[in-house]
């Protein structure tokens with residue numbers, strides 16, 4: 168998909184987020200010089216500073232940022248300028264309250280926080296277009312500006328919209344999509360619970376209903392609508408900036424949040440995608456301990472893998488450099504010595520060539536006084552800025568990696584229809600959660616690197632055929648086009664692994680009256696004759712695959728093979744003991760597995776082993792489970808990152824001589840990684 172949407176630079180660039188409006192002007196120059204002295208070459212500015220440019224309605228003034236950009240010019244600091252639309256000013260929301268978002272109960276969010284606006288208000292769109300036009304026209308020619316960030320974190324904080332404008336826009340979206348009320352009633356299955364619409368005026372965004380039992384087909388379209396609204400809002404801005412932008416400058420935004428097709432947004436409006444990386448979320452002390460992955464901060468690599476599927480080479484607009492906390496939420500520790508480096512290298516290992524720390528200095532006022540930056544309030548030298556300087560030296564040593572792409576041994580297919588369906592359907596969610604954790608964890612712990620592969624409407628065979636093995640764990644919603652694509656993938660030699668619950672819904676989220684797995688029945692050679700959740704009262708259910716016990720977690724499809732398919736494994740317990748739980752089918756040059764359960768970590772490990780892709784670097788270096796191994800490749804070279812997330816030292820064994828990029832020498836044998844240590848090795852690709 169968006170493989171062309173990649174950041175292009177010839178080294179790993181370091182940046183930081185700076186807020187000239189938070190500090191006395193007398194500090195600016197010294198701050199910028201000190202940044203440059205620490206290896207920081209780029210700053211991001213302006214994303215919340217609407218009032219500095221339009222202090223009252225229609226009165227634009229450019230003096231403030233002109234003065235600041237002059238300091239940037241004097242010091243040689245490069246700048247990413249932002250549009251300030253995440254925080255509309257008080258004069259705007261007070262005079263035009265229709266620009267505000269509302270809760271589902273209809274209560275308006277008011278001034279004082281951020282992201283309190285709605286994407287669909289014509290008034291807000293006009294004000295947005297006007298300020299973006301003014302800013303872009305005035306600042307785009309500035310020699311120190313190298314790129315643009317649109318808004319800040321689209322769909323962060325709140326990603327549901329219930330204003331009057333959203334209601335109207337949703338009705339239009341639905342009208343355009345279905346054309347007639349008959350088609351709409353059909354698509355949403357409104358015969359159920361007497362929900363039929365007889366006039367378009369009855370069609371609304373979700374409203375409070377008893378027991379939150381909203382029509383799921385309507386909800387699915389509502390999420391699609393939110394995504395489209397957000398994308399249109401971003402496109403409105405990027406179209407304006409494009410008119411003024413200097414040649415070579417880029418447009419991006421930072422993220423990544425839900426209810427948004429980030430891939431489409433990037434394709435339509437951005438040059439590449441940026442992410443905000445705060446691995447400390449793994450340690451947030453106010454988080455539900457159940458939700459905290461036992462991979463802890465390493466779990467963040469999952470997010471980075473998602474980002475990579477949008478832009479294979481991307482940037483980190485906000486990389487954690489201190490403790491996190493708001494006065495209202497989140498209590499978290501400072502990164503320990505070495506962890507800023509570890510987390511920065513984690514980003515680079517997954518494909519980031521730009522690392523910008525949030526933020527230069529911790530803010531002395533407002534909600535985020537505990538969201539620490541590199542420097543503390545006092546501005547004194549501290550261990551964190553010392554670590555940033557060391558990272559800058561490391562970036563210099565590994566600069567040849569810039570532009571290299573992550574090298575995965577297998578892919579996990581995803582699509583937004585199924586992601587959103589799983590959000591609103593707990594049956595779907597239960598299997599999905601277990602499998603996505605299981606697959607990621609198995610990949611991490613066995614050092615078998617993986618990619619996410621998103622298939623949108625424009626998906627091509629090439630997107631898939633790069634991977635010898637693909638998991639598509641629970642393709643609940645299936646379309647004819649996707650089924651054909653998967654078939655083509657298998658025929659040309661791919662191995663496709665499907666899990667339970669495949670193919671039982673159509674694109675509206677309604678169930679199909681087909682023998683399951685529906686549109687993938689022929690391809691998989693599996694016939695689902697019965698199915699059930701694994702009851703909490705049952706013991707875990709296993710499938711025997713050539714003597715290996717494979718857990719079929721959460722849900723079980725009870726299978727029979729179609730003509731040329733083979734039973735590979737049978738259930739060993741429950742009322743379906745002896746019935747097929749794993750079916751295999753050879754097709755063309757490839758192979759399809761249909762597995763009756765959700766995929767746990769151990770189950771995935773078996774599939775990785777059976778498909779011959781497990782631990783592809785084991786002959787090169789032996790890495791303990793506690794360390795991550797990530798690989799980027801470019802021009803016939805492979806770059807192997809080893810990341811120690813533990814507070815104890817870890818030993819690795821280098822089995823073939825490798826070039827250590829930090830040390831700039833060839834190494835082999837045992838190497839000790841101190842706590843939170845990282846290593847980057849180069850080898851010729853064989």
Ligand code: GAL
Nearest residue numbers: 319320323443485525535538
């Ligand atoms: C990010 C956001 C920043 C800052 C930071 C700390 O999500 O983009 O503006 O708020 O979190 O909360």
